[in-house]
Amino acid sequence: MRVVVAMSGGVDSSVAAALMVEAGHEVVGLTMKLRDTTPEERAGRAASCCSPDDLRDARGVCDALGIAHYVVDYRDAFRAAVIEPFAAAYLAGRTPNPCVLCNDHVKFAPLLARAEALGAERLITGHYARVEAAPGGGWALRAGVDPAKDQSYFLFGLDQAALARVRFPLGGMSKDDVRAEARRLGLPTWDKEDSEDICFVPDGDYARVVEQVAGAAPPPGPIVHTDGRTLGEHRGVHRFTVGQRKGLGVATGERLYVLSVDGPTRTVTVGARDDLRAAGLWASRWRWVAGQGPEVTRGRLRIRYRHAGTEGTVRVQGDAARVDFDTPQVAVAPGQAVVLYAGDAVLGGGWIDAAVAPQGQAEQEVLRGRG
Amino acid sequence: MIYLDHNATAAPLPEAAQAAADWLAGPPANPSSVHAAGRRARAAVERARRAVAAALGAAPGEIVFTSGATEALHQAVADRVAPGQHVVASAVEHPALFGALARRGARVTRVRVDGAGRLRVEDVVAALEPDTALVAVMAAQNEIGTLYPVRAVAAAVAPVPLLCDAVQAFGKVPLDVRALGCAAAVVSGHKIGAPPGVGALWTPAGREPLPWLAGGPQERGRRAGTENVPAIVGFGVAAEHVARRLAAMAGVAARRDRLRAGLAAVPGVRFHGEPGLPNTLAFRVDGISGEALLQALDLEGVCLSSGSACSAGGLDPSPVLLALGLDPATARGGLRASLGPETTDADIAEVLLLFPRLVARARAAAEGGRACA
Secondary structure, eight states, rough: EEEEEEESSSHHHHHHHHHHTTTTTTTEEEEOOOOOOOOHTTSSSSOOSSHHHHHHHHHHHHHTTTTTEEEEEEEHHIIIIHHHHHHHHHTTOOOOOHHHHHHHIIIIIHHHHHHTTOOOEEEOOSEEEEEEEOSSSSSEEESSOTTOOOOOGHHHHHHHHHHHEEETTTSOOHHHHHHHHHHTTOOOTTTOOOOOOOTTTTTTTTTHHHHHHHHOOOOOOEEEEEOOOEEEEOOGGGGGOOTTOOOOOOSSSSOOOEEEEEEETTTTEEGGGGEEEEEEEEEEEETTTTTTOOOOOEEEEEEEETOHHHHHEEEEEEEEEEEEEEEEEEOOOTTBEEEEEEEEEEEEEEEEEEEOOTTTTTTHHHHOOOO | OEOBBBBTTTOOOOOHHHHHHHHHHHHOOOOTTHHHHHHHHHHHHHHHHHHHHHHHTTGGEEEEESSSSHHHHHHHHHHHTTTTTTEEEEETTTHHHHHHHHTTTTTTEOOOOOOOOOOOHHHHHHTOOOEEEEEESSSTTTTTTTTHHHHHHHHHHHHSEEEEEEEETTSSSSOHHHHOOOOOEEGGGGGSSOOSSSSEEOTTSSSOOOOOOSSOOOOGGOSSSSSOHHHHHHHHHHHHTTTHHHTTTTHHHHHHHHHHHHHHTTTTTTSOOOOOTTEEEEEEEETOHHHHHHHHHHHTTTTTBBBBGGGSSSSSSSHHHHHHHHOOOHHOEEEEEOOOOOOOOHHHHHHHHHHHHHHHHHHHHHHHHHHHH
16 A cells, blocks of 8 residues: 655654565655754754755655655744744743644644545654554554653644554654664664754754744743742743743742743742642643543543653543642643543643642632643 | 656757767767877867757857856856846746856846746836846746747847847757847757756857856866766757757647646646747646645656756745746646657546546545644
């Protein structure tokens, strides 16, 4: 059968493509052009994806595999659906998750459409996750078996129509397995470094990207302690995220953490680590992988990509969800995704709007956190 | 494979390929050498020069061999334009011309074309300034095939010299560079079946063009660097066959018209430009990305282009289609079929059988994608 493989030029998608070729499929490699790279990146002075090197690597792998390769231009969509919302979220005091946005709006829907236009029955990516037939019919999304690489958190937005056609051949493999396969298959990218950064922030300097997109340095605002003191002034709310300890620019002798960031008043509230704890959260735009789910569910909840997960209860009404953790969690950041698991199966997820303070804390804290 | 991308590069003429291959495999021979081998190479280059000159209606001494049309354009621009001087060019010139002008530091006025790609002579004249050093108008547009009134423009802008990019016209429509009344013309070998890597700059006798590549006596001091003898020899052979190529264009035009008629029956197909070059058909399908169709056709073994092959690496909409007044999203839908003498009736029939099916599939996918997003 004809399949499309989304190829970034990295080792994972290279192996995914090679495995498809080995399985006897007619494979078409597609590389998404998501943005124009900076002169520094083009000169190789800054690592990034979407660079000419990555494009060349993807082409090289396809040439080595003897398969067709095309570049698809999603620069406009990426800017509108990922980069601009990323900047807007930071300016509103939230901590955005651009990778989920990208998967939702740029990667899967357009690539599935392109695959269909090319007569391909499946879209293959190098994500570490698994799609399997669900016991009761339909498709289940499960975590990749390598806990260090599992990317199912980013994929909770895939619906049944998408899961019917998407496959992740690396879901059952560890990163070491993948590199070993790449070596066995003689792929030129076998020892290429992993990219862990957000692709359009290759040097990790989020603030600079936000300022570039916004076109101006965001206005300053107060840094306020939970005890009511104003500790100083900051240079824009986009420099802060809930749970942050470094770079606050205030010295009081105590260990301070960012507790909340309020976009409209530009207020950054700081306090002790204990005050970071949240009993739960409110989320919106909740989606079930199965298309629907019960009003009340218990399961394991991940509130950011590198979060191990914690048990809790989810109550869903419409597309709004209230989550209560069994034990309080630190650093619930509005703008991130909350994803619900049963074992290693993704049940659904939504976008965090606000943390729910443990009982006894002022209700105002909760409201301040709401974006 | 069905190859409908002859404007990107023509199918190699077997006789030209053989002549070039014979030179590549033959004994060493540098035309600048005094010995017998050198004389043999020099004679081969001069024979090719006579053939290319004859095909263009020029004298052999008026031909400078270059590495291709891009280099020839750079030489012609540098020969006529001083940094900071003003140049008038049609908005649909090849990017190589605009690149040469930018490199030279010229001030450029781009003359607009209408929605069919036509250029009005009076608009070119109106763009002239007191210090205009050069006017550039191509003979035929590479993406949409429109023919331009080079002779009328040259007469109207005289005494300002006119540079004519004749790359796509050469071998497809009769070309007599002297009759054009221009000060320089540029052609490329691989568009008429020669190997790539060779082109020519024509300038009328009486005024030697300045070298763009300096530091050697080759090409009578007009172009330094060891001659690409195999490619030049191939160019000469291809030039000897230009009359045959031109004679085949009536059949090419008939097949192009059949393709056009067949495509016109597919819902949403719109054509770009007015009929010009006999082999070129530029079109789009409303609501469907040209990129997607190009890929779908490729997977079925049909080679088209989304515009100019030169912009295929880039993903921006074609500047030529933008110049026709299309918005960027629509311009991204652009496709180009360019036929050659080798194109058969069966090729056209097969494309017409395939095309509606691929369009329907892409349309269904585009609509499904919107519902998904």
